[in-house]
Amino acid sequence: MIDLWFGLEKLLLIGAIISFSLVVAMYTTFAERKIAGFMQDRRGPNRAGPFGILQPLADGLKLFFKEEIIPLTSNKSLFVIGPALAMLTAMLTSAVIPWGDHIEIAGRTISLQVADVNIGILYVFGVVSLGVYGIMIGGWSSNNKFSLLAAVRGASQIISYELAMGLSLISLLLMTGSLSLKTIVEQQMQGGWGGFLGWNILYQPIGFLIFLICVFAECNRTPFDLPEAENELNFGYHQEYSSMKLGLYLFSEYVNMFISSAVVSTLFFGGYDIPFVDEIALTATMGANMVALFGFLAFFAKIAFFLFLFIWVRWTIPRFRYDQLMDLGWKKLIPLALANLLITAIVILALNK
Amino acid sequence: MGVLTNRAKTLEQKPMTFWESLYLPAIFKGMAITFGHMFRKKPTINYPEQKRPFSPVFRGLHVLNRDEEGRENCTACGLCAVACPAEAITMEAAERQKGEEHLYREEKYAAKYEINMLRCIFCGLCEEACPKDAIYLSETFAPSNFTRKGFIYSKENLLIPHPVNEKEKYEVAKGLREEQLKNK
Numbered sequence: 001m002i003d004l005w006f007g008l009e010k011l012l013l014i015g016a017i018i019s020f021s022l023v024v025a026m027y028t029t030f031a032e033r034k035i036a037g038f039m040q041d042r043r044g045p046n047r048a049g050p051f052g053i054l055q056p057l058a059d060g061l062k063l064f065f066k067e068e069i070i071p072l073t074s075n076k077s078l079f080v081i082g083p084a085l086a087m088l089t090a091m092l093t094s095a096v097i098p099w100g101d102h103i104e105i106a107g108r109t110i111s112l113q114v115a116d117v118n119i120g121i122l123y124v125f126g127v128v129s130l131g132v133y134g135i136m137i138g139g140w141s142s143n144n145k146f147s148l149l150a151a152v153r154g155a156s157q158i159i160s161y162e163l164a165m166g167l168s169l170i171s172l173l174l175m176t177g178s179l180s181l182k183t184i185v186e187q188q189m190q191g192g193w194g195g196f197l198g199w200n201i202l203y204q205p206i207g208f209l210i211f212l213i214c215v216f217a218e219c220n221r222t223p224f225d226l227p228e229a230e231n232e233l234n235f236g237y238h239q240e241y242s243s244m245k246l247g248l249y250l251f252s253e254y255v256n257m258f259i260s261s262a263v264v265s266t267l268f269f270g271g272y273d274i275p276f277v278d279e280i281a282l283t284a285t286m287g288a289n290m291v292a293l294f295g296f297l298a299f300f301a302k303i304a305f306f307l308f309l310f311i312w313v314r315w316t317i318p319r320f321r322y323d324q325l326m327d328l329g330w331k332k333l334i335p336l337a338l339a340n341l342l343i344t345a346i347v348i349l350a351l352n353k
Numbered sequence: 354m355g356v357l358t359n360r361a362k363t364l365e366q367k368p369m370t371f372w373e374s375l376y377l378p379a380i381f382k383g384m385a386i387t388f389g390h391m392f393r394k395k396p397t398i399n400y401p402e403q404k405r406p407f408s409p410v411f412r413g414l415h416v417l418n419r420d421e422e423g424r425e426n427c428t429a430c431g432l433c434a435v436a437c438p439a440e441a442i443t444m445e446a447a448e449r450q451k452g453e454e455h456l457y458r459e460e461k462y463a464a465k466y467e468i469n470m471l472r473c474i475f476c477g478l479c480e481e482a483c484p485k486d487a488i489y490l491s492e493t494f495a496p497s498n499f500t501r502k503g504f505i506y507s508k509e510n511l512l513i514p515h516p517v518n519e520k521e522k523y524e525v526a527k528g529l530r531e532e533q534l535k536n537k
Binding site: 035038040041042312313315316 | 383384391393396
């Protein structure tokens with residue numbers, strides 16, 4: 001009987017998280033267009049609903065009603081699997097992210113994390129690497145030179161930047177000593193100033209910078225949006241796609257952004273930790289549910305900041321050339337990450353003695 | 354190669370300093386610029402709700418004028434058609450019959466009066482040529498149309514609403530013209 005309740009809890013949580021990510025991703029597309037407009041002294045979409053807030057719905061509906069075209073020469077099954085895979089891998093990562101502490105309903109303690117896997121970060125890395133398949137399959141199966149070129153670019157880019165990403169994280173893991181995202185957050189919450197001094201960004205600024213750059217590359221966002229370079233490769237790997245399949249590809253980019261922002265906030269910015277507030281004392285006065293709510297809000301504020309950063313950078317920095325991209329990834333970020341790793345290891349050794 | 358003009362400047366390509374080669378300061382500078390632009394005043398005009406005020410000399414769609422009793426001013430003299438550099442205006446004259454005095458101001462009137470808005474260059478020479486103040490250029494655009502035929506405006510499209518029978522429409526169509534004429 002207990003297992004049944006447990007399953008139900010998890011199902012509800014999964015449903016909530018997935019629908020939440022989708023809604024946030026939906027409105028990130030809106031924010032993208034709006035902020036792009038503001039940064040270019042325009043107004044952005046403002047026709048659908050007040051301030052244009054129904055714009056993402058209109059966009060989605062439009063995509064649904066578009067004609068579905070599968071090219072004759074494409075590999076049809078793979079062509080269909082591509083966007084589904086891109087979306088699936090984008091959503092999968094959300095399982096190991098702790099979205100809040102715990103809530104108490106009817107005497108039961110419910111953790112706001114779908115799965116507290118003790119190798120959480122490894123899981124994130126595994127799923128993120130799978131994201132390449134969405135691009136690669138989509139680009140290859142559409143049987144188009146531009147799509148294929150874009151897919152090859154995307155695959156090589158993601159693989160190159162994963163290395164630096166992993167190395168920058170190892171130095172973080174040297175400090176935390178745990179791969180579980182929940183444990184990492186809890187460790188950060190124990191710092192001074194209500195947890196603020198425990199945030200990993202203060203101890204690993206270079207690691208954070210490398211990680212952030214790699215996250216931009218993994219999400220195929222500008223300045224690393226070579227796979228969908230509009231002016232070089234027409235539209236990149238999803239050139240042959242139409243209707244909601246294209247929608248899924250475009251949408252998975254935004255889901256990816258959202259999840260990546262969540263991962264960055266979790267690893268470096270204390271996750272659901274409210275800065276300058278002592279959560280344990282607050283739990284005693286307000287109850288666990290309110291604290292979980294505020295924690296989630298704090299987490300969401302951090303995510304929103306990173307989403308804004310993604311958009312902000314996109315409308316500021318031009319695209320890298322392919323050789324510059326590889327140069328940055330292999331010749332700059334990886335040595336820098338290695339040096340950072342070495343320094344962290346030395347400092348940890350020195351402090352322990 | 355010799356220097357052709359003394360405006361030429363030699364380009365100095367210094368190797369980047371370490372600080373420059375980090376790129377990050379330049380990136381932050383760029384991001385500060387885009388962030389600053391977010392709060393600028395937008396020059397956009399929200400078109401259907403807000404309209405850009407036309408200048409007093411704006412030359413828009415033609416209007417065939419009536420006098421204050423509602424009689425058409427045009428006598429089909431053809432001066433506008435002659436003045437028109439784009440040859441956009443055609444007309445056919447007719448004689449006013451008995452009992453039509455309330456329709457036309459003088460003995461001759463235009464039975465047919467057409468302007469091809471695709472040919473028209475909105476120069477306003479017809480307005481200047483007209484001795485009867487019968488045609489002038491208003492403050493509206495020619496709206497879009499699906500066919501070429503739709504751009505040939507006949508008398509029904511061009512005539513100003515009747516000043517007595519349709520007073521409100523007349524005022525709107527007349528626009529700011531009266532004031533402008535006074536200010537001249």
